[in-house]
Amino acid sequence: MFVAALALIAVQIVVRSVVAFSGDFYWDDLILISRSGELPALSTEFLFYDHDGHLMPAAFLVAWLSTAAAPLSWTVPAVTLVVGQALASLAVLRILRLLVGTRPVLLLPLVFYLFSPLTLPSFAWWAAGLNSLPMQIALAWVAGDAIRLCRTGRARFAVSGAVVTALSLAFFEKSILVPVVAFAVVALAYRVDGIERPIRTALDRGKALWIPLAVVVALWAATYLHFTHSRLVFPSATQTAGLAHHGTSLGLVPTLLGGPWSWDRWPPSPPWATPPTVLVVLGWAAVAAALVWSLRYRQRTVGVWVSMAVYVAVSEAAMILTRSGPDTAYELAQTLRYVADSAVVIAIGWALIVRAPRRPAVRPLPRPRPVFIVGLVALFVASSLWSTATFVQRWRDNPTVDYLANGRAALAANQETPMLDQPASIYVLLPVAFPHNMASRIFGPLHDRPEFGRSTNYLQVFDDSGHLIPGAVVRIRSIGQGPVPECGYRIENDPVDLPLDGPLIDWEWTAQLNYFASTDGTIEVSLNRSGDTVTVPVQAGLNQAFVRLLGAGDGIRVRPVTPGLELCIGAGPVGAVGPAPEAGS
Structure with a gap:
């Protein structure tokens, strides 16, 4: 089973590589490039910048290194995405093996994590991937370290867990949930195993990890509060319900069956899921069937379901409290990137349900034939790959690609003529991104270009496709x-x-x-x-x-x-x- 699992990961990496190299820079990516070309890598101003509520010094550092290595070249960012995805997939495989062993059932939650489109939008967008992928790695790895520590008592798992948590927080503030998930996984594993007082046992056996994690979180929280400004808003009940509905029924639930199958986009916005009604209904039916089955035939699984639901609710609450406003479109919740890390939690939750013992007093269901299970898995993978293909079609509809390519070529051919600075096309970056929407910031890291100055003897402007035309x-x-x-x-x-x-x-x-x-x-x-x-x-x-x-x-x-x-x-x-x-x- 371990070889089969590695083979599935290899297939996923091939698919995700196609996705990554089919993309290019988009929106916040250009802001990362602008700041990387403008500021020293190790300056406080660069690393601890409040990026729309995100504190992400490690992500900024990766962006700086990528920009320094190959300015405005998509190859390096694409490689970072693929490497990050590979590490996340291996970390998920590790935690699933720790929970269910190497039984064939291991492949079911693994296949869900590997191919579900739930993680697709946050993977394809470099700026989002620099947040999401390290957190996915940490969710799985630190939970695995917590299990190993509680089983063996070896201090190296406490050190590893604390270091990985600190690193993930340096990429994404939402990683503050990593210690909570790690503790919940240990406590729920004890609960489904029938161990008395599972919470107390998890606290006692894992305190070598929980204490340093508390220190890491406290230090990070102080840093976050010092360098960022609160963006909390309290929307109306109508808007809250609308965003929650769109994020759950039209966003997350269809991905449980490999959806959404189709996507829509209004450039320069990112794609959002547009599942057909039948897929939404089938998704909720699948959730209900899985819930009924696990409660009837498996012992002590209520806590697992509650924990998964709470995690999704917290993710959506964070989106609603920080991203809603009078002009917020409900489609924002359908972009999936705010709940992408839920894929790791759902895979772990499913493994915990499988780990739970059967109810002895309930007549078991007939064991399904292997060909039936394989068929369902194949349908899920096919559904997911179709959703992936339709996403790539929408993601390629990105005016930034031609704008950057034409701009690079035009600047390289006009190196002797100074350029007056000017904003980029509104289809690339809106004026709200000022000053990072300025041509001098976007193209600044390039070597083969003219100087951007306050005067020129020949006036040129970029058109919406990035060509230089007389001004x-x-x-x-x-x-x-x-x-x-x-x-x-x-x-x-x-x-x-x-x-x-x-x-x-x-x-x-x-x-x-x-x-x-x-x-x-x-x-x-x-x-x-x-x-x-x-x-x-x-x-x-x-x-x-x-x-x-x-x-x-x-x-x-x-x-x-x-x-x-x-x-x-x-x-x-x-x-x-x-x-x-x-x-x-």
Whole structure:
């Protein structure tokens, strides 16, 4: 059975490798890359950043190493996902062997964990996988260490359990549930084995692990509360019920039968499960049948069912309390990533039910034929693989892929021309991600690219597919022709204010300076009321400079820096940057 289990894991890794290498960066992945290219790896600002309520220094460090090794290359992240999945699967196999031995029944909960689409969305998305996979590893591994410690008394299992828990907390704050699950597994195993006072026995035999786990959790909690801000919200009863229904009936339950079979997506959102009604009904029927069977034919399994239900409820409660709001769509709960780790708990729960002794006073059901069991398992795997295939189709509908590929190629071909910074397409990152949605942050880690600066002599912008196209300043205000015939505004030694035809509020503006320079040199440009100063290189002759200015004013102040530099500046627009008319046509 052990060889068969390893073979099943190998098949799962092949399937998940196809999923991983079919994907690419998405949303939060780009935020990880932005921060990795901007900050030192071992700085507090980098490692202990409050990422939308997540404290995940180890995940940030993995992202930094991946970005440093191969900037904007999907290969390294895909490998980290596959390796993480392999470790999680082996950890689940270990805990299942500890609970049920190497009997053929071991394969049933293992197959569920390996192929259920419940873990699929959090696996395919790199940022989510950096959270979820270490936690899945820890849930299974630390529970296994707790069982081994209570059986053998060997201190190395206490050390291993504490270290793995600390590491998982460094990836994902939800790993605070790892010690709770480990204790529950030991206590429930004692309960189904008929040991008196199972909770007290678990406490006594495992205290060498529980004490260091308590210290680890306390230290982590203090760190978490110091570096993060509370995002707890208390939604209405209607929204709570809606999210719970969508997360359970339309999310988790269909995956118990290999569903959801189909997915929907509104880019840039991630895919969510859209199971047919018949699958939802069959899923609940399967849960009810399993519950009735276990309560009638197995002893002392009520606690196992309650524990699994509580774990799912806690996961959904965490989602509702931290992610709900007036504009929250119920489909959020159908993305499955908030309950992905429940796959480990369900597999362990099923193993505990199988471990429980039969009720002696109840006539047993006829033993099903092996071919029948194999057929059901094959149907589940086929259903899961179909759900996996339809998920990959939706996941590939990712505009970020072309945007990054085209952007890399365009920047590599234009390394000599400085670029004005600009936000990425809204189909890649929405403005709420600022400043990580800026092109300088996303493409910053690349080596073959131009400099992103505050000025350029040739204005280019990225279109929604990542191609560089000619840009233009969309007029809000204008610089007039100036008083000097055939020159406009003459600038020699002192600063000169170029009046605008109206005031500008405190904001980010781009000025198009059409100039004639007597020689190569530099000038300083700013708005005349507030804001910083930009140093702009100029070239001899008739040229243009596009300058990004921050501040407010009713004029553009220009001061020569290079001795002997003289300029004539003509009329030009000041405003926002967009595609040039011929580029957008």
